[in-house]
Amino acid sequence: MKPLLLIAVALGLWAPAASAASPSATTRLLECQSSLDPSARTMTVESRMRTLDGARRLQVRFELQTRLPGGAKWARVPAPGFGAWNTADPAPRRYVFAKRVEGLLAPAAYRMLVRFRWLDAGGRRLASAERTSPVCAQPDLRADLEPVRIGLGASRGTYTVPVRNAGRAPAEPFLVSLTVDGTALAPLRVITGLPVKGPTEPVFEGPVCRPGGSIVVRVDSDGAVDERDEADNQLVRACPAEAAAASG
Numbered sequence: 001m002k003p004l005l006l007i008a009v010a011l012g013l014w015a016p017a018a019s020a021a022s023p024s025a026t027t028r029l030l031e032c033q034s035s036l037d038p039s040a041r042t043m044t045v046e047s048r049m050r051t052l053d054g055a056r057r058l059q060v061r062f063e064l065q066t067r068l069p070g071g072a073k074w075a076r077v078p079a080p081g082f083g084a085w086n087t088a089d090p091a092p093r094r095y096v097f098a099k100r101v102e103g104l105l106a107p108a109a110y111r112m113l114v115r116f117r118w119l120d121a122g123g124r125r126l127a128s129a130e131r132t133s134p135v136c137a138q139p140d141l142r143a144d145l146e147p148v149r150i151g152l153g154a155s156r157g158t159y160t161v162p163v164r165n166a167g168r169a170p171a172e173p174f175l176v177s178l179t180v181d182g183t184a185l186a187p188l189r190v191i192t193g194l195p196v197k198g199p200t201e202p203v204f205e206g207p208v209c210r211p212g213g214s215i216v217v218r219v220d221s222d223g224a225v226d227e228r229d230e231a232d233n234q235l236v237r238a239c240p241a242e243a244a245a246a247s248g
Contacts, residue, residue, distance in 0.1 A: 024050040025116040025129040030098065032136035034106070036169055041104040043136040045112040051091045052126055057119040058088040058095040067109045074111065085117070106138040107228075140228040143171035145194065145219045147235040152209065159204040161217050165194040167228055176202045177221035181213035181239070187221060209239035 031044035047060050061084065064077040079101075088095040104110060116129040144167030151160035159178055165171050171194040177187040188202040209215055218234045220227065227233070 023052065023116065023118065023127040023129045025114075025131055027112070027114045027131040027133045029134040029136060031100070034138055034141060036141045038105070039103055041106060041138055042100065042102050043104060043110055043112075044098060044100040045114070045133040046096065046098045047114045047116070047131070049095050049116050049118075049129075051093055051095075052118045054120050055091050055118040055126055056089070056121040057123070058091045059085045059117040059119065060095065060097045061085045061115045061117075062099045063113040063115075064101060065111050065113055066105075069107050077110075091118075104136075104138050107140040108138050110136045110138065139168065141168045142226055142228040143167035143169045143194070143196075144228045144232070145171055145174065145225060146232050147176075147217045147219050148199075150215050150217055150235060150237040152240065153203075156208045157206055159206065159209075159215065159217075160201055161204065162199055162201045163190070163194065163219050164199050165196055168196060170195045170198075171220075171225045171227075174220040174225050175222045177218045178204045178206065179216040180206050180209050181215075183207055211239055211241050213239040215239065 026048045028046050029043070030046050031042060033040060033042040035041050045062070047062075049058055049060060051058060062082050064079055064082050065074040066077050067074050081099075086097050099112060101110070112133040114131045114133065116131070118126040118128070120126055143165050146164055146166050148162040148164055151162070152158070153160065159180070161176055161178065163176060173189060173191050173193050175187040175189050178185045183206065185204050185206045188204065190200050190202065192200075194200055215237045216234065220233055
């Protein structure tokens, strides 16, 4: 995974609350922002801990974790700014530390594992705790063009190619290419692009598809659209037998 741009913000708060008798630590997800722009995909997690009787130093440490779609396990993300203890010395009544991450990859899910420590004046650990933040999901928001089918007209030399956008963003103008029995027809441009869930049906005129041959359609054949799945851009259909073709 490529390096992430990290910004960490620490806030030490001196609140009038009294010291706690047992460890008190919480985490919460302050922000989870999705975007087509990778630099705008952000996540902010806040940790809060309250001091203990005898504690002179409070520490908190963050670990960024990710899980890919379909994955069962979380994996640590080796990124700068993580894995080091952040220390409040002398210990305030409450210590708040917020960690912000920018440039998250998609599709993926993210969370932060947060560890807390309470130390006495000699550095001896009085208590520790561990909390996991809520998950920040980063879906792939790009367009996804798919040819639905290849329809033959009554003349058998007419080909209709319905195309849909199964993604989460509108598609920019793109080309649709068709090949009949190895003969490439002039590509057609969908100049209006395609909205989310929107259909379009380019119609080609070309040679008759002979039995035993094939028809191949490819959408976005010039690679103009940044898609979440490029593997579903092509569709192949066998040329129908004479009897089937006569029925349309």
